[in-house]
Amino acid sequence: MTVTALPDSVVAIDVHTHVLASVSEAAGEEATAHAKAMADYFKTDMVRPTVHDLAATYRKLDMMCVAFTVDTSxxxxxxxxVSNDELVDLAAEHPDVIIPFGTVDPHGGRRAAREVRRLAERGVHGFKFHPSSQAFYPDDRDVYPIYEAIEETExxxxxxxxxxxxxxxxxGGGGIRLKYANPMHVDDVAVDxxxxxxxxxxxxxPWQDEALSVALHKPHVHIDLSGWSPKYFPPTLVQYARTLLKHKVLFGTDYPVLTPERWISDFERHGFDEETTRLLMRDNAARLLRLT
Incomplete structure (x- = not known):
């Protein structure tokens, strides 16, 4: 895995952004319907960024971002x-901004594990899973060869x-089942x-306490704060982010669902002290991503 040094000029690292458009391929019917439903749900004219678009957005803000897509095939x-190779190729044009993550089919077993190893050699820092959209329980033993490869490649x-x-x-919720996304299913993964x-x-x-418990109990489990405006964060999450988990909570937006500007504006209402804010916005992610 290629490790990039973190420039002093970077003020924040957004660990959760989506690449929703290819520079060369048109979106399929399901991807288009999914994007429309997401825009309707969040009541926004949601953009569909390419890697280049993400780079331009975050460079203006003096931020870096973790970028990925999701294989729901x-x-x-x-x-x-967007293919893994397109994302990695384009990210290489923006090493000052884009931190590439890959995606593999969790039902792909050892074939997917080989893809993990190949992408790690190409400089991918991690892999995004969406249990509800990909229809799998994270603690399904059939997925374990993939985790073995992720752990092996660090x-x-x-x-x-x-x-x-x-x-x-x-x-029918687009066929998506919420049950797969209970964070307790990740607890076995962290043990094994x-x-x-x-x-x-x-x-x-609705499983916030479960997530806090897993992150508190397992040394290498972290929580990102993406997908919700901070003004809607439950009090227990804010409490733990200030105290026991302040070294394990990460800034993330879910861009383009939320913009960094909107997220930060709402986060400032919580009045976090300067030291903890720097941990959440930059230093925790830099350490986890091994950029320091």
Missing amino acids: WATGEPPT TIALFHSGHTGAGAGRP FPELRVILAHPSF
């Missing part, structure tokens, strides 16, 4: 809108947790792969 029958496993806007409002670095994405409604 097993559940939807469609390939990812990359990161980032799991969506809790409620999702994906499929919300569509008939004790050196695996893990991020639980989002405030994990």
Whole structure:
């Protein structure tokens, strides 16, 4: 895995952004329907950024961002809108901004594990999983060869947790089952792969206490704060982010669902002290991503 030094000029690292458009391939029917449903759910004219778009947005803000897409091909029958190789190739043009994560089909077993190893050699820092959209329980033993490869390559496993806007409002929730995203399913993964670095994405409604417990108990499990405006964070999450978990909580937006400007404006209302704010916005992610 290629490790990039963190420039002193970087003021924050957003650990959760989506690449939703290819520079060369048109989006498929399912991806288009998914994007419309997400925009309707969040009541926004959501943009569909390419890697280049993300780089331009975050460079203006003196930030870096973790960028990824999600392989839901097993559940939807469609390939990812953006391939791993496109994302990695374009990220290499913006090493000052873009931190590439990959995606693999969790149903892919050892084939997917080989893809993890290949992408790690290309400089990918981690892998994004969305249990609800990909239709799998994180603690399913059939997925374990993939975690073995992630642990072996010293990359990161980032799991969506809790409620999702994906499929919300569509008939049957677009076929997406919320049960897969209970963060307790990641607890077994953290036990069985004790050196695996893990991020639980989002405030994990309706399982916030479970997420806090797993992160408090397992040394390498972290929580990102993406997908919700900070003004809606539950009090227990704010309390632990200030205290016992202040070294394990990470700034994330879920861009383009939320912009960094909106997230930061709402976060400032909580009145975090300067030291803790720097940990959440920059230093915790830099340490986890090994950028220092």
